Amino acid sequence: MEGIWYVVGFIVAGISFIFLVIALSWLISHRTKGSRAKGLPYESGIDTYGDTHGRFGVSYYMYALLFVAFDIEVVFIFLWAIVFRDLLMGGIVSMGIFIAILMLGLAYAWRKGVLTWR
Amino acid sequence: MTAVTRRPTLPARALLAGVLLLLVGGLVITLAAVLLLPPLVDFLAANTPLVRFAVAALVLLLITIPVAFIVIYMELKVIARMNLRVGPDRVGPFGAAQSVVHGLKVLAKEDFTPFGVDVAVYTLAPVAVFLTTLMTILVVPFAPGLYGQDFNIGLLYVFAIGGLNVVGLMMAGWGSFNKYSLLGALRAAAQAISYEIPLALAVVGVIILAGTMSLNSIVEQQAGTVFDWNLWRQPLGLVIFFIAAIAEANRTPLDMTEADQELVAGFATEYSGMRFGFFFFAEYVNVFVVSCLVTVLFFGGWNAPFDWPFPVAIDLDPAGYEAWLAFLLVAGPIVGTVALAALLRFFVDWMRWPGALLIAFLLVNLLAVGALVGLAFVTFDWVVGLTWMMVKSFAFVFTFVWLRATLPRVRVDQLMGVAWKWLLPAALVNIFVTAAAVVLVWG
Numbered sequence A: 001m002e003g004i005w006y007v008v009g010f011i012v013a014g015i016s017f018i019f020l021v022i023a024l025s026w027l028i029s030h031r032t033k034g035s036r037a038k039g040l041p042y043e044s045g046i047d048t049y050g051d052t053h054g055r056f057g058v059s060y061y062m063y064a065l066l067f068v069a070f071d072i073e074v075v076f077i078f079l080w081a082i083v084f085r086d087l088l089m090g091g092i093v094s095m096g097i098f099i100a101i102l103m104l105g106l107a108y109a110w111r112k113g114v115l116t117w118r
Numbered sequence B: 001m002t003a004v005t006r007r008p009t010l011p012a013r014a015l016l017a018g019v020l021l022l023l024v025g026g027l028v029i030t031l032a033a034v035l036l037l038p039p040l041v042d043f044l045a046a047n048t049p050l051v052r053f054a055v056a057a058l059v060l061l062l063i064t065i066p067v068a069f070i071v072i073y074m075e076l077k078v079i080a081r082m083n084l085r086v087g088p089d090r091v092g093p094f095g096a097a098q099s100v101v102h103g104l105k106v107l108a109k110e111d112f113t114p115f116g117v118d119v120a121v122y123t124l125a126p127v128a129v130f131l132t133t134l135m136t137i138l139v140v141p142f143a144p145g146l147y148g149q150d151f152n153i154g155l156l157y158v159f160a161i162g163g164l165n166v167v168g169l170m171m172a173g174w175g176s177f178n179k180y181s182l183l184g185a186l187r188a189a190a191q192a193i194s195y196e197i198p199l200a201l202a203v204v205g206v207i208i209l210a211g212t213m214s215l216n217s218i219v220e221q222q223a224g225t226v227f228d229w230n231l232w233r234q235p236l237g238l239v240i241f242f243i244a245a246i247a248e249a250n251r252t253p254l255d256m257t258e259a260d261q262e263l264v265a266g267f268a269t270e271y272s273g274m275r276f277g278f279f280f281f282a283e284y285v286n287v288f289v290v291s292c293l294v295t296v297l298f299f300g301g302w303n304a305p306f307d308w309p310f311p312v313a314i315d316l317d318p319a320g321y322e323a324w325l326a327f328l329l330v331a332g333p334i335v336g337t338v339a340l341a342a343l344l345r346f347f348v349d350w351m352r353w354p355g356a357l358l359i360a361f362l363l364v365n366l367l368a369v370g371a372l373v374g375l376a377f378v379t380f381d382w383v384v385g386l387t388w389m390m391v392k393s394f395a396f397v398f399t400f401v402w403l404r405a406t407l408p409r410v411r412v413d414q415l416m417g418v419a420w421k422w423l424l425p426a427a428l429v430n431i432f433v434t435a436a437a438v439v440l441v442w443g
Helices: A002-028 A059-082 A089-111 B010-046 B048-082 B098-108 B119-137 B154-175 B179-202 B204-210 B215-221 B235-248 B273-298 B323-347 B353-377 B380-406 B412-442
Strands: none
Touching: A002 B048, A002 B098, A002 B119, A002 B273, A059 A089, A059 B154, A059 B179, A059 B204, A059 B412, A089 B412, B010 B048, B048 B098, B048 B119, B048 B273, B048 B380, B098 B273, B119 B154, B119 B273, B154 B179, B154 B215, B179 B204, B179 B235, B179 B412, B204 B215, B204 B235, B204 B412, B215 B273, B235 B273, B235 B412, B273 B380, B323 B353
């Protein structure tokens, strides 16, 4: 239980460290209000047009979906790995079934061309 | 010459101010110490876990600064030597202070907020990115008994925190009012989450062998000689972990997230000043952290690669030295100061005797205090463990730099394909081979 307080305390300490450095930088750096041209987004010299948060490829979502499935799988496999010494052969069989089902999903995605970047 | 009253020179004025400050400050500090220290010491003695946390947090936060400077210097110098260039050689010995100057420069740069950005998200993004890196150092065991905190879910914690890195990158891309930033952040997210899976699956073999996720126990379980390290039992796991770690740390050849030439630095395009600096601060610290993890998981952490043939026991008994102790106390600082000053005087071109003596005096005092504190608090195990840990970790930092100097950036479709089509199945194969081997050996 002591560990969780380390995490919480470390988050607080880390955030204060970062903001202290940013505040120090703010104190010693020079500041200008700047002109309109200075504040424009840098897109290689061409004036920006249209909505920045526009449309982008659906493949990013596909990877995210695959990631969610496999990351949860990772959590299960980690727990299985810890107790593996007590399971031995039975552990291999049950994990084999579990992963085979997941692999079916991956094979389907592979076949559908999700894994090929477009 | 007319008799002009010359104003004191700048160093003289600084010295005068310093002396005045020392006098006044010394008085105030002495008074405060006399009045406040006893209750403070009592309070701290009653709350040792609090003291341990404060020391751990302070050390782990401050260690990131020199680590980042060393990694940047290696990056400058090693790549330069590999390109048959000289590299930085002006600031400090062999240009070693060049990275410090770089850091100070970024600190002093204007921190500008462009138009159209979502200010809150834009400001918090570097905080999130750097914080995830900091949080990982918390569980790295540097030496026997020298670590921030030892969780029984250590490895899971590392990957959980590492996964949060993506949030920071997406915040940076989405918060900036820039199409390049958004595209860079999306690529970064896609890459980071793709390589997260093989990275996590590659260490399952290690967990099976160790039977725990605590990083300390994993290191202890590899005690012995070189041949007890996980390197020999998990060669495939090591390769997968290392490739995925390169991608997780956003290093060339797998650095689609920055891709300076294609995406004008990706998600960091709109950033400037220290908020920009924190992204790269985080990257360099991340290289070190990932190297530490490779060392801990596969290269025995703080274990020496061979049994040390000479047993070492520090057994100091100052009272036994009799007259020599007095000699050491009186003559030691004087001889040390003069010797150091002579060294400085003759090996540093611009050094003159007064300055050399002053600097030598300060250095000797620092060394003496350091030695005393070290003898009092640091056990020999820590020094040895920390040395091996750092040697191994920086060997991997060197490998990261070497890879950057050698290999060109891979194409984005190849990058994503390798993660899902090669590393993921290979990691699963590794798990089952390890499991089968464990069943055969222990079953």
